[in-house]
Amino acid sequence: MTAEVRKYKIGLIIDDKRYEAIKGTPLEQKIERMFGGYIRLLTLEVDEETARHVLKEFPSGRIDARGFLEDLPVAFKRALFEAVVKTKSLGKEAIDEVFKKIDEIKAAAEKEKEYVPPPA
Amino acid sequence: MYYAGEIPPHGGGTLVYNVIDNIDKARQYWEIKTRIEIKPTLDPKGVPVRNVYREVMSIAYGFFTPLEGFMTQNEVESVLKERRLLSGWLFPYPIVFDVTEEEWKASGAKVGDEVLLTLKGKPLAVIKVEEFYKLPEDKKAFADAVFGTPERNKEVVRVPFDEKMPGWLIYRCLKSHAIAGRVWVVNPPKFREPYVRFWIPPAQSRAYIKAKGWRFVVAHQTRNVPHVGHEMLMRRALFVAGIGERPADAVLVNAIIGAKRRGDYVDEAILEGHEALSRGGGYYFHADRHIVTMTLWDMRYGNPLESILHGIIRQNMGCTHHMFGRDHAAVGDYYDPYATQYLWTRGLPSYGINEPPHLTDKGLKIRPVHMGELAFCPKCGEWTYLGIPLDVPEVKQLPLCGHKPERISGSFLRGLIIEGIKPPSVIMRPEVHDVIVKWWKVYGYPYVTDKYLKLKEEQLEVELP
Numbered sequence: 001m002t003a004e005v006r007k008y009k010i011g012l013i014i015d016d017k018r019y020e021a022i023k024g025t026p027l028e029q030k031i032e033r034m035f036g037g038y039i040r041l042l043t044l045e046v047d048e049e050t051a052r053h054v055l056k057e058f059p060s061g062r063i064d065a066r067g068f069l070e071d072l073p074v075a076f077k078r079a080l081f082e083a084v085v086k087t088k089s090l091g092k093e094a095i096d097e098v099f100k101k102i103d104e105i106k107a108a109a110e111k112e113k114e115y116v117p118p119p120a
Numbered sequence: 121m122y123y124a125g126e127i128p129p130h131g132g133g134t135l136v137y138n139v140i141d142n143i144d145k146a147r148q149y150w151e152i153k154t155r156i157e158i159k160p161t162l163d164p165k166g167v168p169v170r171n172v173y174r175e176v177m178s179i180a181y182g183f184f185t186p187l188e189g190f191m192t193q194n195e196v197e198s199v200l201k202e203r204r205l206l207s208g209w210l211f212p213y214p215i216v217f218d219v220t221e222e223e224w225k226a227s228g229a230k231v232g233d234e235v236l237l238t239l240k241g242k243p244l245a246v247i248k249v250e251e252f253y254k255l256p257e258d259k260k261a262f263a264d265a266v267f268g269t270p271e272r273n274k275e276v277v278r279v280p281f282d283e284k285m286p287g288w289l290i291y292r293c294l295k296s297h298a299i300a301g302r303v304w305v306v307n308p309p310k311f312r313e314p315y316v317r318f319w320i321p322p323a324q325s326r327a328y329i330k331a332k333g334w335r336f337v338v339a340h341q342t343r344n345v346p347h348v349g350h351e352m353l354m355r356r357a358l359f360v361a362g363i364g365e366r367p368a369d370a371v372l373v374n375a376i377i378g379a380k381r382r383g384d385y386v387d388e389a390i391l392e393g394h395e396a397l398s399r400g401g402g403y404y405f406h407a408d409r410h411i412v413t414m415t416l417w418d419m420r421y422g423n424p425l426e427s428i429l430h431g432i433i434r435q436n437m438g439c440t441h442h443m444f445g446r447d448h449a450a451v452g453d454y455y456d457p458y459a460t461q462y463l464w465t466r467g468l469p470s471y472g473i474n475e476p477p478h479l480t481d482k483g484l485k486i487r488p489v490h491m492g493e494l495a496f497c498p499k500c501g502e503w504t505y506l507g508i509p510l511d512v513p514e515v516k517q518l519p520l521c522g523h524k525p526e527r528i529s530g531s532f533l534r535g536l537i538i539e540g541i542k543p544p545s546v547i548m549r550p551e552v553h554d555v556i557v558k559w560w561k562v563y564g565y566p567y568v569t570d571k572y573l574k575l576k577e578e579q580l581e582v583e584l585p
Contacts, residue, residue, distance in 0.1 A: 011532070015541055034526050036498045038544030039536070059284075060383060062452065062531060065493075070531030071383055074538055114569045118560040119540045 008051040014040035073109035124337040125329035131186025149306040152236040168577035174416035181321035189302035190217040202472030212428040218295040242584040250301040263291035276459035287420025309582035326438035336368035339434035345393030352503040357443035378418035396551040423455040424463040435486035464488040495525035
């Protein structure tokens with residue numbers, strides 16, 4: 001009997017700007033719509049080891065009741081979206097791409113710790 | 121059965137009101153030479169995680185009735201053993217006025233003295249010293265005794281507490297000694313905006329309820345700005361709470377104001393966010409069915425234990441019912457998400473509470489309204505019920521509809537907001553989002569940060585004349 005592998009998720013909100021970046025690509029087909037279509041989301045599934053790695057790098061993060069990694073820095077989400085676009089993948093390739101620049105992302109996250117520009 | 125505003129205060133006696141309003145009488149106390157300056161509790165990084173002035177205020181204005189002062193060593197032991205005061209009345213947490221030995225010596229105080237407690241150098245309150253004692257040397261063990269451990273409290277504690285749990289950290293960071301004794305506020309402070317609109321202590325809250333003619337009032341605990349899921353929970357609780365006569369009349373929102381964990385919303389946004397539901401353009405609740413109030417308390421995030429304190433506060437404020445949802449007053453995964461429901465349906469014998477708080481002798485009179493989790497069903501186009509997975513194997517927990525409702529988590533919503541995306545109105549009312557952005561512009565960040573905690577400690581919620 002094999003032990004059940006726990007999977008976690010990271011959600012990327014797709015606003016209009018992000019939507020333009022993936023429009024017409026296979027990623028567009030993977031967009032899920034939530035809350036009656038008001039929210040567009042791309043979801044990456046990650047294994048427990050990756051989830052632990054992300055939470056270790058960003059201790060503010062947590063796993064919510066839905067099994068999503070949340071409370072992650074905006075800088076991480078932004079870099080992850082860029083990696084998804086670059087690798088055209090919602091899999092390990094995108095996560096690996098992010099970890100290549102983890103120090104840079106952590107530095108950006110540190111700057112965003114106490115100031116993020118409010119919406120106009 | 122009790123009606124709102126007439127329900128007895130906790131403890132079976134009268135509401136505590138240890139406030140000297142007569143300024144001439146109060147001024148006499150300001151001359152007391154034996155003084156101790158109130159200082160914040162700091163975490164290991166030097167960030168303020170508590171200011172005991174909030175406990176002084178909550179005791180003196182009757183929120184913690186029948187507690188009239190800071191606990192003696194025997195009372196702390198009684199609370200830790202069976203969550204009861206020495207008088208036998210249920211109470212969940214040790215309430216201690218901690219000081220260093222140096223502070224005590226420098227004050228020149230002795231047991232039996234009246235000591236003036238100053239805040240930012242100005243008189244706030246007087247404590248009549250009943251005892252000066254040493255708190256346990258091992259503060260980690262003390263904090264564990266307060267909140268529990270997975271070994272000792274198997275019913276509800278899932279993971280050992282640590283520094284990421286703000287309440288645990290407060291007890292872990294207490295100073296070496298404690299002063300016990302009755303307290304009086306001798307210089308009633310002036311609340312700053314926006315707090316002044318929400319400061320409605322128990323005696324006033326009861327008077328307000330009576331003036332409105334409300335007979336059943338459901339209390340809603342909050343440390344969050346409301347999303348529509350919270351609003352739906354309040355509405356449903358209102359319908360459940362009428363004890364067969366009719367639905368309840370109103371919801372009393374009581375926000376906990378004080379130091380919070382990083383990532384929670386700032387206090388000002390919490391209060392005005394709830395206010396926006398019934399006033400200032402929202403009107404999702406009629407203003408005559410909804411009131412927003414506050415209690416000064418640095419949240420301990422103690423899920424079932426916190427629920428007892430919440431029951432006490434809101435009973436003292438005159439509410440007949442208290443709604444409890446999933447993960448009540450919790451942070452992280454330390455407690456079972458339904459630990460509070462477990463307590464209020466069976467008791468928690470491992471904490472010395474053998475019956476539910478409202479069914480035990482010297483317990484509470486306020487009645488629980490248990491809410492499961494709600495989620496948004498895109499097919500039904502409304503919020504629906506997901507069930508309440510307490511361990512009752514014969515009752516299979518299913519969503520109310522046969523579709524696939526979408527769960528919302530506070531952290532998902534926080535992520536949406538910080539990315540600058542305005543949540544759709546099915547999950548957050550635009551008026552509430554406007555309030556978040558208003559305070560985001562003030563602090564440069566919509567959530568609690570170390571900077572906010574330090575600023576909050578500098579300014580506090582009050583000014584002393």
